[in-house]
Amino acid sequence: MERPRMTSPDLTRANIDKIADLFPTVVTETLDADGEPTRAVDFDLLRQELSDHIVEGPQERYQLDWPGKRAAAFAANAPIAKTLRPVREESVEFDTTRNLFIEGDNLDALKLLQESYLGKVNLIFIDPPYNTGSDRFTYPDDFAVTNADYLARSGQTDDRGLRLQSNMEANGRFHSDWLSMMYPRLRLARNLLSPDGLLCVAIDDNEGSALDAIGREVFGERNFVAKVIWKHTEQSKNDEPYFSRHHNYLVMFRRGEDLGQFRLPRTEADNRAYSNPDNDPRGAWRSGDVRSPSPRPSLRFTVETPSGKVIAPPENGWRWSKESIKQKIASGEIVFRDGDSRLVRKIYLEDQVGRTPETVWSGDVAGTTRQANAEIKELFGATIFDTPKPTRLIRRVLELLALPNALVLDFFAGSASTADAVISQNAADGGKRRFIMVQLPEPCDPGTEAAKAGFRTIADIGKERIRRAGARFKDRRGVDTGFRALRVDTTNMLELERSADDLVQTSLAESVDSVKSDRTDEDLLFQVLLDWGLDVAEPITIDDFDRRRVLVVADGALVACFADDVTVDLVRRIAEKHPLRAVFKDSGFSSDAARINAEQIFREVSPETEVRAI
Template identity: 40%
Template sequence: MSDVIKHLDLSSADGAQLNMDALYQIMPSAFTEVRDEKTGEVARKVNFEVLRQLLGDNATDGDGEMYQFTWVGKNAARVEAAAPTTKTLRPVVEDSVDWDTTKNIYIEGDNLEVLKLLQCSYMGKVKMIYIDPPYNTGNDFVYHDDFARTATEEDLEAGNIDELGNRFRKNTDTNGKFHSDWCSMIYPRLMVARSLLTEDGVIFISIDDGELNNMKRICDEIFGSANFRNTILVRRRIKSLNSQFADNGLSTMNVAFEYILVYAKSEQFLMQALRQKKADASTKGRWDVFWSNADRPTMRYDILGFTPSTGQWRNGKEKAEIAVANYQKYLNEYSEEMTIEEYFEKTGIKEFIRRIPNASGKNGGVQHWVAPSDTMLRTSNWTDIEVSQIGKEIDLPFDNPKSKQLLIELLKLIRNDKDFIILDFFSGSATTAHAVMQLNAEDEGNRKFIMVQLPEETSEESEAYKAGYKNICEIGKERIRRAGKKIKADSPLTTQDLDTGFRVYRLDESNYENVSLSPKKYKQDQLDLFANNIKADRTDLDLLYGAMLAWGVRLDLPLQTETVDGCTVYTVNEGDLVACFSEGITDKVVATMAEKSPLRVLFRDACFKEDAQKINIYEQFKQALDWADDDAFKNIRVI
């Protein structure tokens, strides 16, 4: 009975299993049960013969000629995307701002590992992703995922990993696999990132000419070519004087163009129409035919004394009636004194609807007054947006920052929603976080950010290094701190409740010692690893947030702590998870935890003096919460 309470599986989501689960939802008949010869357990497996029959003529063996996009290392990259990780995220409270109340997150570490760790808690919950990955210019920093190597010593000798196991190097153009290595870097990250998007979510990817074609082909494969939405042309300040097509017309400084690829998760994503200022606004309005063609949906009203047989109103009936009344007022009281344009300038009324007497045609002569406007719908050319300089704004040294205003415009593309999660897993100087806070301050939104950045060291010659910032993460965190203070200081009356805080987490090796050897192979003084396999430098918060990641609990939820009989009880979001890691727990501790009506209950093995206590705990929660055996078996775990 010692196994009544199951151990929590602390590895990240298994990508292959996620694919299996998705396939099972649409083709359960393609699955069968097979006994594992090593473990003796029965597992669900795909019967490829049945799957082929279900697909009919829509399956291929991959032999012969076909359209495909591939490179050296693609298969390994695909396998890496599906492989789970045993690493964890450790909270860094001292680097955080407003830890207890903020909903924003900043994560330091290799973004592929981080994305995998986020899958259980954030799958299908991120509305928008923006990334500005390495462009593969031949000298920029590229994460190096050498899947063929397995020996840590070889990686260290080659300079491919740091002391934490992060794999990286510069991808110079002398590398024989120059483009292949870049594709292998970006491919698994996009595969995992896609799983985090909501069904109506969207990803924006900045890229330049060097890998634009490869990036689009990869995205066509991962997101589906039908979900491609647009390629936005933007500009970026560069230091190099070798740019062949600098924009001498828009600015005196050296400017080069780049692109933003837009891909939706599914057809459910709809972009918000944006407007921009016209260079020379018209001073006169115009009359337009009220509808454009007979194939569009109709909302026809008889407010003009007849019901047209085709077309649609611009507005609902109530607004249309007001527009008709506006014109009638002008016609009856002012038409002999002034033109419609003069009347508009005098009154500022923008909506008029009229019907031309004795007009022929299906629309019956109905026209709509279009008032003059100083804006127009934004096209896919966004080169009018200036590149911001964070140094001038908040006094931070950083080369080639992303444009804050550009990010704000992208955020505005999310239709009818000001409360969603945005993820940037190449966050650099944290421009995305800055843009989120700025836009929330302007439109009272409640958007939340997750920033992920590898702690890449700054060059000793750089202004950032000289200013004391030893890696990019230090710059990003400080930018968020300063930007948040400035936004609140600029508008103190309207930003009192604005969330400018963030919780910091740092990628690290597992919280647990490796106890994969059999007990007889351990020395006597090592046998306590089986009773307490937690590393000596790990805290309760390390264990708690590591377990939250594994159990699908979001990292931004509020946390309360209390002490009962000398034991610390942690309550996440009023009962999403209740945990205790103290030794010598009592019945009062268990009763206190049960009073929270928890969805999940977590202990560590060291909480229990003997196995019989585990059985008793199991029964106590069943009685207190009226759980069935299956409920208790599912909801209580130990680590």
């Protein structure tokens, strides 16, 4: 039986595959640092393929660079021996919901999601730490310091071993550290976006231009969509030396050209300028400008009206050529008014499909920070989270995308306002959007409102917000207000972690079984789902065969039995269900012969089933 990989994918290897697809001759074989044979790219050959179009070494080029960039790129590609463990007791409607809340470092989570959600996420909305000097995030670029003890002793890890630090402005790598944190995450996030997908990042002036620059590098210049100015506050701050800053940004990048046009629904206010004073059979219209916005001497010509009058050109000239104006007069788009003394261009309401959003968003269309705080207060009765975004802002982004079944990912979830927005928008328009939230179990500082209210971590706040926000629509049929809680944790498999020294200390019982003793069959199931690239939000049912638990995912997309004593009868009964995939625990078979026998049963009864043992 085939054995699953049980680590997140090695993205360097995936890149070599992509190069091999384009230029098969440049991929060769060599020995790695341990003397093991490995595939590699022959750069001399690649150089030949690209002829003169190469920059190398100290040669000047346009690029964004910072100390630690190379390490950050490495951090994005390096596989990890971790998994997602389900936490039933913290979930809501665990078995049926299609939403996920992942607790853990988002770098790990993004790696673990790579295969299951590759190219499947329609919207990534993130609101990362703005790098104000006091917000905390994990640094990926010190992976060379792998000694967990050192990090724990120096206070750089929390009780789960996460590296979590405030980035102080005095730190000589203030901006570099932020970039090193964001860069690998954006690269991994891009892989997850669907061809029609959109990334939308909330940011302020601290790192707004740096984000713009790495976004252009990771997504490509032509996939920059906009840097929207969001006026998040009306209150003036009189303690600012130069300006009272009233805006933040939403920086947007698309995955590629398949992103649909943005059209917001038209409101009464949008239509107010349209009327029909001349009973035009095409209905209401408004007059558009006929003048060129900039000087165009070649468009300065006179226009003769049907009654023979001559109209002089505007100072900058007309907007169109003589020929175009003639056509527009013939089609009725341009008419003469005020005794044939001027041209009027009619813009018809019936030609307006929706409304193209502007790049400046006011608080009354996109919400304000004050409203975001009020939302928290309304749900929790206290200000238990300091930097929420208003759901209105996120709902507006959902409206831009106009995908009622969008899969929405927020990997800096905070209080999970994105999940709240998804649930509220679905309740309002009948959509079936799904969400994946990722949030670090960042401890709530003692003495804060959150700590006083009994919240241990920000992840706990996020989960509780979804429970409370969902409760508002509990009775609404068809609105998925649940979520499956998952936690990033070390791998379930002993052998992936054990070094030779550790082996000596491992108990005999543990070394017989390759699975850690504290892991459940559902833990194993989720690791297998990730390994197979299946959606971890698929519904799960649990069957009982002779008191052995059999987990059935999505009606047989996968059937798993991790019992210790798998019988021939049980294997046959599973095979008779003709699942697409089946998985057992290696040590669940009493002998090699029993395992081979199981393979034989599948070949006879359900040859189409892919069978694995872990």
